[in-house]
Amino acid sequence: MQKHTISAIICLAGALVAAAIAGASFLAMRKPDLIVRGPGVTDVKMLSDWFPGLKGTPGDTEVYILKGADDGASMLVLGGTHPNEPAGHIAAIMLIENAQPKSGTLYVIPRANASGFTANDPQEGAPQSFTIQTPNGPRVFRYGSRATNPIHQWPDPNVYIHASSGQTLSGSETRNLNRGYPGRPDGTLTERVCYGIVQLIKKENVTITVDLHEASPEYPVINAIVAHPKAMQLASDMVLGLEMQDIKISLEPSPVNLRGLTHRELGDFTDTLPVLMETANASQGRLRGRTDEALVLTGKDKWYVRAEKLGRLYVPYDEKGHPLEERVGRHVTAISELMNSWNLEHPEKPLEFEGLPGYEDFLTKGIGVFLLPLPAKN
C-alpha cells in the first residue's frame, strides 16, 4: 500500500472517531431538560394547539397553564427566546414550579425557541448545560444557541428581510426568534413559532406579555425593561415598585424603527401589553474570559471586572459577578411587580398569584431550594 494511502486511511479513521464522539454529544442536546409541574399548573398544552402548522416540528413547545379559581386578567411569560440567556429560561421554570394562581391565568412557555436549545453557536465555546444543586439532588438545564438550530432551518440567506416591514439584517438573524414577529404561517420555522405565539395571544386574549432576556454587560440596554408605548404606564409603575425594593432597573421605550421584536410587534399586531426584560449575563458577552458552566452560574469574570474599570460597561461589575440567582431573582420579582402594578390600576380584573419567591429569597437561599424534586425513575 502506498504511503499516502496509509496516511489518508489514518486521517479518515481519526475523522470518523471525532465525528462519532462529537455527534453523540450533539445528539444528547436534543433531549430536553426536565421541568416539573408545580402545584399551580392546571394544564400543559403545546404551541401547536394554537397553530397546528407547528405540530411535529422542532419548533413546537410546551405551554404551561396556571389558571386561578377566579376569573381575571392573563399574562404570557416567554422564557428561552434566546437559549443562551439562561436567566429567562430558569425564571420561567420558577413560575411553573412555584406559582399558585388565585385569579386570572398565567401562560408560561419556558422554551420559546425549543429548537435553539438543541445546539450551541459555533465558535462561541459555550457549555451544553449547567447544573443547579437542589436539596433533592442536582438538576441539569440546557444552555443552547441564541438562534434556531441550523439543522432545523438551513441555509441562512445572506440578508434577512423582515417580512412585514422589509427591514434588512444580517442573514443569521433569520433564525432569531426575537426578530421574526409577528411571524408568518408559511414562513421559516422561526417565523412559524412567532406566528404560533401571536395566535396564542390573540385566541386567549392575553392581557400582558413578558419576554425574558439577558444581555451582555457591554450592551447599553441592560438591567432594563423595554416597553411598547401602550405598556409604558404599566412598566413605569413596575419600575417604581422595584425601586422600592432597591432593585435598579431602567425603562426604555420600544424603538419604532427596530422591527421583529416582541416589545414592538406584539404591541402593534395584538391587543396585549408587551414588555421585554434584560439582566446582565457575562456568558454571552464578547469581552468574557473562560466560557464554562461556572461563568453561566456565577457571572464571575476578571475581564469584565477590568472592562468595568475601563468604563466600557453599562452595568456595575466587580469580583462578585452577577450570579444566576440574582438574575433570576430580578426577573421573577419584576413579574410579581408587574402583576401588582396591573392590580392597582385594574382591581376589577385582577391577576393574583402566590408562592413566588422574592428577590431576597433568591439572594439568600439560592435557586435550588425553589426547584421541585424530579419524579422518581421507574
Place this chain on the structure above:
Amino acid sequence: MSQEFLLFILMVGVFAAGCFALKWPVSVSMLLAAVAGALAGGVQNPIRHLVEGTFGYVDTILTIATAMMFMTGFRDSGALEALTAAVIRKFNKLPGLLMILLTFVIMVPGMITGSSTASVLTAGAVVAPMFASMGMSALDSGALISIAAILGMIAPPVNIPAMIIGGGIDMPYVGFEIPLILLTFPLAIAFAFWFGWRNVRKVDRSKVVESLDFSALNQYGAWRLFSPLILIFVLMILDKTVPRVFGLGMPLIFLLGTALTWVTGKRFEILKSAKKAIEDVLPVLGILVGVGMFIQIMTATGVRGFIVVNALSVPPALLYVMIAVSIPLFGAISAFGSSSVLGVPFMLALLGKDQIIAAASLSLIAALGDFMPPTALAAIFAARVVGLEKYGGVLKKLVVPGLIIAVYGILFILFSKQIRALY
C-alpha cells in the same frame, strides 16, 4: 502574566512551529494549535468543541467550493478566453475607462452577495485575463482584484460586516447607502488608476488585439458562450430582490451555472473539471476548518476575551490606532468574526460619533481582514485567478493600499458628524 496570554502564546507558537519549522499545511497547523490550546486550557469535551468550531464556516466552504467548480467549468468551455477577447476588442482604445469599468465589474458580485470571495472567484476570474491582455503584471492584477473584491463586499446594497456591527447594538441596516458609496467608490477609482493606468499606458495597443484568440467566440457566439455567467448574475440578483421566490442560495446558483457551462461551449469532462476545482481549493477549505477550531478554543479558554479587553484598554487617543490595527489583525481569523468580536465593542466605544458612518467605516476596516494570512481569502484567491502559485507577492502589493484604506476609514469616523452634515 495571565493564563490567557500564555495560552495565546502556546497556540500561536504551535501554529508557527507547524507551518514554518515542520512545513506542515496551514490547516493541520491550525488544528494542532487548537488541540494544544484545548489540552493546556483544560477545555471539557475538547473533541466536541473542535468539531463544533468548524461548523461556523460550512456555508462559506460550500460557496467557495461550488464557485471554483463554476469558474473551472467556465474556463474549460472556452468562455473565459472568449470573453476576454470580446471585451478587449471593444474597449482597447479606452484603457483608462476600461480599468475603472473592470474594477467596478469585480465589485458587483461582492455588492450583491456581501462576499469578497464571490467577487474574486466570479468577476475577478473573468477580468484577470483582460488585465493580463492589457499589460498588467500578475502581481498588480492580483492586488487590484483583491482590493476591488473587499470594496465590493463593503459597497451597498449588501454589507454583512455593517449588518453584524449594527445587529450588535440593535441598529437596523438602514441609511447606509451614501456613507458606503463615499467610503468605497472613490477608493475603487483611485486604486484602478494606481494599479492599472501606469501598466496599460506603456503597452502598444495595436498588438493587443492581434494576440487574442477569437475562435471559440466565432464558433459558438457570445450569447451562448456567456450564458452561464449571465445566469449566475441574474440568479444572484433575483436571490436578493425576490428571495422568497428565487432564494436558491449561492452554492446552488453556482452548481446550476456549472451545469450550463457543459453544454454552451467546447466539450469537456465535467466530473474531471469539478474534481480539479475541488483539488485546487481544498487547502483553503482546510484552512477555514482549522480556523474554526482555533477560534472555538480561543473563545472557550478565554483567549478571545483577553484579546478584546486588551484592545479596548488603550487610552482614548490611541483608540483609533487600535481600531485600525486590531480589527484587520483579528480578521486573519475571519473578517465577519472580527466585525462581531471587535467591531461591536469598538462601536460601543464610538457612540458619540454618527453611528451609521462609524459602523460603515468599521465595516471597511474589518474587510481588510480578508487580506490577512493565514485565511487571506481575497488575496489567496486573487493570486490563484491570475495564475500565481503563492500569494505572498500579492500581499506585499496590498500593504500600502491596506494602510490607505484603514486611514480613510479612521478619517471617516473622526469626521463622521461633519460628513453626515453634507447629505
